[in-house]
Amino acid sequence: MSLQPEYQEWQQVLDLIKQSTESEQHEMLLTMLLTPDERDSLVARVNIFRELLKGDLSQRQISQLLGVGVATITRGSNELKSKSGDEKQQIAHLLKVD
Template sequence: MNTPPSKNTRFIDCLCMIAEAEVMEAVLTAILTQKEIKEIENRLQIFEMLSDHIPQRDIATSLGVGIATVTRGARAMREGQFDVLAKHLNKSKKM
C-alpha cells in the first residue's frame, strides 16, 4: 500500500538540504516566529521529560504549558510517533 506524498514535501526537502546548524537557525528564524520556535523547544523538552518518567502535571507546570500539550506528547509517544525523534535527541545529547 503506497502512502500519499506529504503536503509538506517542499518544506521538508528544503530543511533536509541544510547541513549547518547556523544555516538551519537562520532559515527557521526567517520562517517561524519566536513563539513558534519556543513551542517547538517546549515539545522537545516534553518528550525528554516524559522519557524520564516525570509526571505530566509536573511537566506542564515546569514548562508553563497546558496539560493538553503534554498529553498530546504522551499520546504521540504511545503511538510510536516519537521513536524516530528519540534517536536524534539521544544523538544530540551525546555531542
C-alpha cells in the same frame, strides 16, 4: 495555465531543511520560517518529549516545570505512544535522554 505553490507536501519542507543544514543555512531558514512564539513552542515541545521519555515526572509536574498546559503534555504523550519502540529509542538518543 494552473498556478500551484512550489511546496505542497511536508516531505518537501523536510528536504528543504535538510538542504539548508547541509549548506549551514538552517539557522537562518528556521528563524525566518518560525515566529518567536512558534520557536518558543518548539522549545517547549522538545522539552516535553525529553521529560516524557525520561519518565521521572508526572504529566502535571512536567506541565508545571515547563509552564504549559496539561493538555499540551497529553498531546505529546499520545504522539509518543503512536511510535514504535525503535522510534522512541531514536528520539531519546537525539534528545540525549540518559
